[in-house]
Amino acid sequence: MPYELKPLTCNPGAISGMSEKIIVSHYENNYGGAVKRLNAIEAQLAAIDWPAAPVFTINGLKREQMVAMNSMLLHEAFFDSLGASQTDAGLATQIDKDFGSFSNWATQFAAMGKALGGGSGWVLLAWSPRDGKLVNTWAADHTGNLAGATPLLALDMYEHSYHMDFGAKAGAYVDAYMNNLNLATASAKLARAKGA
Numbered sequence: 001m002p003y004e005l006k007p008l009t010c011n012p013g014a015i016s017g018m019s020e021k022i023i024v025s026h027y028e029n030n031y032g033g034a035v036k037r038l039n040a041i042e043a044q045l046a047a048i049d050w051p052a053a054p055v056f057t058i059n060g061l062k063r064e065q066m067v068a069m070n071s072m073l074l075h076e077a078f079f080d081s082l083g084a085s086q087t088d089a090g091l092a093t094q095i096d097k098d099f100g101s102f103s104n105w106a107t108q109f110a111a112m113g114k115a116l117g118g119g120s121g122w123v124l125l126a127w128s129p130r131d132g133k134l135v136n137t138w139a140a141d142h143t144g145n146l147a148g149a150t151p152l153l154a155l156d157m158y159e160h161s162y163h164m165d166f167g168a169k170a171g172a173y174v175d176a177y178m179n180n181l182n183l184a185t186a187s188a189k190l191a192r193a194k195g196a
């Protein structure tokens with residue numbers, strides 16, 4: 001059963017500071033491309049002769065499967081993250097507990113995004129069930145999510161996320177992203193991750 005694109009969860013015409021064109025292009029070309037690539041990789045994996053296949057074929061396909069699958073999942077988390085909404089007490093209380101204040105958390109999260117400007121990767125706000133806490137994490141090459149953790153917010157720092165609107169001004173893109181946080185959805189994800 002091939003993977004299918006999930007419908008766009010944000011309204012692409014209602015993200016202040018970002019054009020509808022870039023959101024739709026990101027959804028169709030980059031997210032859509034990851035899903036398409038994942039299906040092509042899965043088809044090759046389904047046809048592989050496992051005992052006879054060279055190790056570099058197995059390694060290559062499994063590595064690319066991980067990259068494409070996580071790119072699909074993180075892009076879904078990215079679009080879920082857009083669409084300004086207020087948090088309820090669930091996420092707000094947890095952020096206060098783990099970061100001191102919402103402002104502290106936002107400062108750190110935005111700084112991590114800006115630090116990736118000109119490079120690539122993801123910045124995630126993730127819930128780590130091991131210690132029952134929120135952690136801002138860095139994820140390179142669409143991989144490297146904190147083991148066992150659930151991403152609640154995802155900031156895409158690959159150039160395709162901002163170049164069309166912001167050119168090389170990655171920092172302005174991060175500021176626009178921070179002004180459009182869908183905190184209600186993030187809080188609902190936190191409640192689900194906690195099993196509430």
Ligand SMILES: [Fe+2]
Pocket residue numbers: 026030031075156158160161
């Ligand atoms: Fe992207």
